[in-house]
Amino acid sequence: MTDTSTSTRYAVADTGAGQVRGLWRGDPGAGGSAAFLGIPFAKPPIGPLRFAAPVPVDPWDGVRDALEFAPTAQRGDPGITLIPEPSVPGDATLNVNVFTPSPGRTASLPVLVWIHGGGYVAGSPASPWYDGRAFNRDGVVTVTISYRLGFDGFGHIEGAPANRGVRDWLAALEWVQANIAHFGGDRARVTIAGQSAGGGAVLRLLALPAAQHLFRAVWALSAALADVSPERARAASARLAHLAAVEPTRDGFASVPEETLQSLQETASRPESDDRLAGARAMLTDGLSWGPMVDGDLVREPTLAALRAGVGADKPLVLGTTDDEFTMVLDSAARRLRVVPASLALAKLGVGRERRRAYLSDNGAQRRKGTAAVLGRYVTDAVFRATVVKVAEARAAAPTWVYRFSWPSPTRRWALHCLDVPFWFDCLDDPHVAVIAGDAPPRRLAAALHGAAVAFTRGDDPGWPAWSGAPGATRVFGGEASVPDVIADGYRSVRALV
Structure with missing residues (x-):
């Protein structure tokens, strides 16, 4: 549905939680596309939900504005990066952005879902490079998703579900399945794509039995796999707890402000040796410290092992x-x-x-x-x-x-x-x-x-x-x-x- 009652053109779409209002860029039906920004797919991961699996958002009344990017899991100024990826302050960090040339239920266009990179510790879905404008021009609905980063998303915590960042990817893709038809997309024609850690994310999802119903195809750019071992994950979390002077439990970590854990997580992930060469060898041998962990539950085996076993072979x-x-x-x-x-x-x-x-x-x-x-x-x-x-x-x-x-x-x-x-x-x-x-x-x-x-x-x-x-x-x-x-x-x- 399009609202053209003012000089600014808005588009309104339904979701399972309520209606959202996006902004048209260009003329509807003449090469323009509508951007719906910051639509929540889960409740803010704060307070008792901080280290929990994502929880569906509560419904709202009326029409919710989706005109600006929502808060990002990346905090503060990331400094000079190769891709412009701004941070947006706030708590409601689990959200999607939808770019579509045809909001409505009848278009049934193919859908691209993009997962940003950043080494699983940084990055933002709010980059101007990830705007789906060009894909919209070519008849593809585009979605960018956010997810918890670093220790909050991937660290081992006694008493908390593992792989919270992976669970965020799954929840966002479930949102796409439930809602993308309202934005002109076809839920049966979803391609997931990402670059760097995002490329690793889509390969991890390709090799994840629990994700197989959520997409049709995968494009991975410069994929950085993690497949962190449980032993390594526990060691990094124990070191982080030591640096923060708390017990390595859910209650212990919850007592530490988010910004404090984020400032300490880089130190916790580095080798304790001051030998820079040893650090480089460890990185090349062991890989990233924060990222999808082989937890034996949701993620049962490393990505390559699952692919060899035939998971995702139909995609x-x-x-x-x-x-x-x-x-x-x-x-x-x-x-x-x-x-x-x-x-x-x-x-x-x-x-x-x-x-x-x-x-x-x-x-x-x-x-x-x-x-x-x-x-x-x-x-x-x-x-x-x-x-x-x-x-x-x-x-x-x-x-x-x-x-x-x-x-x-x-x-x-x-x-x-x-x-x-x-x-x-x-x-x-x-x-x-x-x-x-x-x-x-x-x-x-x-x-x-x-x-x-x-x-x-x-x-x-x-x-x-x-x-x-x-x-x-x-x-x-x-x-x-x-x-x-x-x-x-x-x-x-x-x-x-x-």
Whole structure:
């Protein structure tokens, strides 16, 4: 329903809890879309609900304004980040934002649900890059969701349900199933997508038996898996309790202000050794400290094990990475490292001799760029790119497509982490994009990547041969002119790490 009684155009939609009023951007029916912001899918996780599973929101009377982004689980100023992700203060942090070209019950459009990244400790669904405007233009309803972060979302707490952040994802997706028809979407045509920790989130959901009824397909950008072991989760929580001077119980943690736990959680997750190299080795070996935990209940086994067992095998998957996700972090050390042999540097990171030899042999072009470039690529491969091959191989014959984003940033040198996101969302006109992609990012590249995402969300294949049919087949977005768009073994350079 559209309200045009004033110069500002509003759209009103039903939800199971009551009606909401969104704002039209552009003209209805002429390429415009309506934004419904900050719709709660659960009660604020405060007081007795702070460490509880999400609880459905109470119904409201009348029409509730959904005109501004609701509070975010990310608190305070996140500082300079590659993706603009603002924090919004407040308690009601469990909410969804819906962008639709056709609010109403009759459209039955495909639906994209986006889960933001941020290492499971940061990030915001309120980023201007996540606005669904371009997907709406192409006939796709878009939803962004929030979830509890860090210790509040994923820490082990005696007496509290585990994986509260995962439960938030499930509750938000249940909200989509129950309500998206009122916004013009088809509940049977839901694709979930995310980047970085959000990419890890959608792979975790793909491999989660309890989530299988909630979506049809998955697109994972630069997925960072967590699969935190119970032992590691308990150790990090015990250290956090020690730092906060409380018992590691629900009552103990509840006695500590949220902002205090958030300020201490980074310290609690770091290795106790002051050796920075030891810390780097631990991160590469053990992964993230806060994130989905293998709890034996909701999350019964690691993501790859569940995929190998066939969970989610009926659902199409697209996944890929940028070529140099984190290589830029070592740019400042390039001069110091140029006298250090690459093999020795990898040995310091704990890479065994045979693996070092094989890895360096497969990465000759990167090796010619210097030791810093090799180490940066190794971190990229160990955390992100090897995951692509492991997931594709774990799914065997299940429909899986693989890609690489290879266009190097003119401002940051590399095809770095997050660079693909504004191309995927086709939001190159956003002023924040120039910082990471320069003043003239190639629109043809956005059309290709975004177009593949739209086709896949509609139910088609993304436009290149599936890995499941031709193992190794990889679509290269933004590569050199001499490189074909599709290559036979696009992730060969990570084979030594798989």
